[in-house]
Amino acid sequence: MIPPRLIYKRGLLKILDQRVLPDKIKYARARTCRETAKHIKEMTLRGAPLIGCAAAYGYALSFSSQVPRTWRVLEKKLAKNALLLKKARPTAAALFYAVDRIHKKALDFIKPLKNAKPDSKNRSSLFSVIENEAHTIALEDKISTLKMAEFGASLLKKQTVVLTYCNAGALATMGIGTAIGAITMAAELGKIKQVYACETRPYLQGARLTMWELMKQSVPSILITDNMAGHIMKTCKVNAVIVGADSIASNGDTANKIGTYVAAVLAERHKIPFYVIAPSNTIDLELAGGNEIKIEERAPREVTMICGINIAPESANARHPAFDVTPASLITAIITEKGVIKPVNKTNILKNLNLSVL
């Protein structure tokens, strides 16, 4: 089985270090909100849903044992920590969702207490409320992966040959994963003939993490470099491309790991359905379209070095956009824990979220 990604005990968050997987099972530690944000930024953990859960626990780590002088002081501190967490990765919608949600829970708790003085008792109650909310966010994520997997697997036919990208697996969530969740559930139903996993440069999440997960679950899997996707789609009867998502705009445009857009363009050319599987908290209704999604630009040295070894001439320029945007028009369906959005458009997205058209 895949080891737990996050282990929270009051005052400590243990984080499965995904940078050294699959070679080593090692846990990093965060004792503060700042340390949690640092781990998110430095990709000790990754995967939008998991980042959201880690941030919720990180928010709980804001609490010191000290009773705050005033509620105002505490509110200010919590707001600062919420911002710190949200800034750690600018593209993951689940991060903003989780932090906003837990922060609101805290503020809602504090509101009626404004006239009372903070003491160890109400501080402790607040702390429990916050911790419970973090646990709830994590539990909801776990449950939602099961629902997504069911919806996703139901779309696949017997003898499916899947291509997947990056890692949208257990390691990206608290549960069984999004894209990989659907694939493994379909495999249990005997529907999966073959999975091709793109290695996903520069961090190689596909090679290191997705292959590890698929092999652990005995799903027939073949690793390819990202640039092989076209040849494999053309020659290997791929009939489904399944990926996760980091942020989905209200029109369905989807940001996911850099290269996902390439897979979508190739899928369209080869008339292969392209499925995005992500929890509904990945959908940010405030974003009208993909051009409003902020694309994180990471350090060029993450491209020019692999495993600590320089692969380019010294002082070579490089770019490292960490995500790209796949327009809704290239997406056959988006699958959330609430169901299947197909065709992908604003009306159907709002319907999925049980909201009426604005």
Added chain:
Amino acid sequence: MIPPRLIYKRGLLKILDQRVLPDKIKYARARTCRETAKHIKEMTLRGAPLIGCAAAYGYALSFSSQVPRTWRVLEKKLAKNALLLKKARPTAAALFYAVDRIHKKALDFIKPLKNAKPDSKNRSSLFSVIENEAHTIALEDKISTLKMAEFGASLLKKQTVVLTYCNAGALATMGIGTAIGAITMAAELGKIKQVYACETRPYLQGARLTMWELMKQSVPSILITDNMAGHIMKTCKVNAVIVGADSIASNGDTANKIGTYVAAVLAERHKIPFYVIAPSNTIDLELAGGNEIKIEERAPREVTMICGINIAPESANARHPAFDVTPASLITAIITEKGVIKPVNKTNILKNLNLSVL
């Protein structure tokens, strides 16, 4: 300047080892035809035109100082060596071209001598003919790169933003390169604003070789991972994609380094002209279309390991097709030393080769 790729002296071919570039300038040695074939297979050198030239020199290394017992014995040996060389890389058309050409030269020389006994004098004459032919093939390659560069550069406008793939540079030829030759010539004419070089997994020819060549020639260059090509085309005003070729069928379908097809599909989506630059000996008229091009399948460990480090779980399955095929319909123009083939179809290809329609 780029160091010489091949240095031939009677009995010895020194080969610039491209596997350790740009870190080290190191020459490997071949003293026999078999050793030359091994270096080609193991990618000590690469690049279709350069492979052709190396094979021609490798053929010359077949000659021992011994006078053969009969012409028949020598012919048999030469045929065996020709086959050995041609089998080293199954996709490079220039390899077959060069070996067939030099082998025919040898057979043509031997033919009128059939009644004479081999002696040190006619053996020595034959050796000179062979060596001269190898030098001629290499010189022709050098000259053809200059012509291709001129034709290629003439197609580019001011402020061109190019995306290139793999290494179709000086390191792939005896001259200034094919795709990179055109780019550097255009840069000298002040036409190049920016070049994006795809790293080209798994061998990283783009990161290691193309970036090195471009930086040495002060062409503004940015390295990207292959999966970034879509995002970069969409957001960075790329207005030309320029690549080399390993094999071109008579209808214009083109095999080139794995991932080239992906770049072509993306170029089409973004309405960016897609140029293939390759010497005319890359065109194999015996191939009706791309589906007849033999795609070399290399060792999976070349995918699962980078710089000697495992990037995938132990015993992970992987595929390593070394090339893919871009259909003629996605190619804006093919540029050979004889001119520009546009639109790309059999009639125009035959015209370029100064042949009438068959």
